[in-house]
């Protein structure tokens with residue numbers, strides 16, 4: 001059994017930093033790894049990244065993350081990544097990592113992802129250059145995720161994104177903004193490999209559970225959705241038998257309205 005802790009959308013800044021730490025200090029007792037589903041910061045500044053490094057650095061378990069749209073806001077992505085990686089937090093963007101545990105090798109492929117919408121209600125590669133660029137970004141992101149997933153040699157495979165690969169976990173969000181919350185191409189990428197679990201954030205008003213068309217379990221771990229410091233998923237050593245469970249953890253107050 002590999003125990004995966006996950007949370008997204010912690011949106012840290014100086015006002016919030018420290019609130020997750022008491023729960024995080026207990027992580028080594030209940031999880032083998034922590035996956036962060038992006039939107040680590042409010043506006044993606046280097047100063048906010050240092051808050052993330054303080055909160056999620058030195059936990060005693062590996063920490064792997066993707067960035068979210070908020071982490072791009074101030075165009076300081078290289079600085080943000082540098083601060084995080086110096087704190088031992090591995091940032092994935094179109095690549096994967098294999099972590100060795102006594103229970104087996106966990107492969108994590110990560111990408112921020114992008115919007116575009118879902119089958120029948122999605123943006124198409126047609127018309128203005130701006131629309132084509134939008135869809136190209138979506139496609140390239142999904143292709144990178146698929147290639148990363150298929151390239152990992154491991155016992156259990158997890159996909160980590162910020163944007164959602166399915167509409168299921170958006171339930172609760174206004175239908176009008178679904179195309180800005182995820183894209184079906186991410187789901188296709190996840191289904192192109194023997195993925196055991198897909199984790200994402202971004203949809204603060206969404207819901208927890210979903211499934212890709214290919215049957216891969218999807219979980220929205222955005223902090224406003226899970227309402228706790230992190231959720232824990234237990235994955236068995238057989239891809240089909242791995243039962244995903246969610247263990248309740250002392251809730252912490254949501255740091256934003």
Ligand SMILES: [Fe+2]
Pocket residue numbers: 009011039068070202204
């Ligand atoms: Fe967010």
Ligand SMILES: [Fe+2]
Pocket residue numbers: 039068069070162201202203
């Ligand atoms: Fe987001």
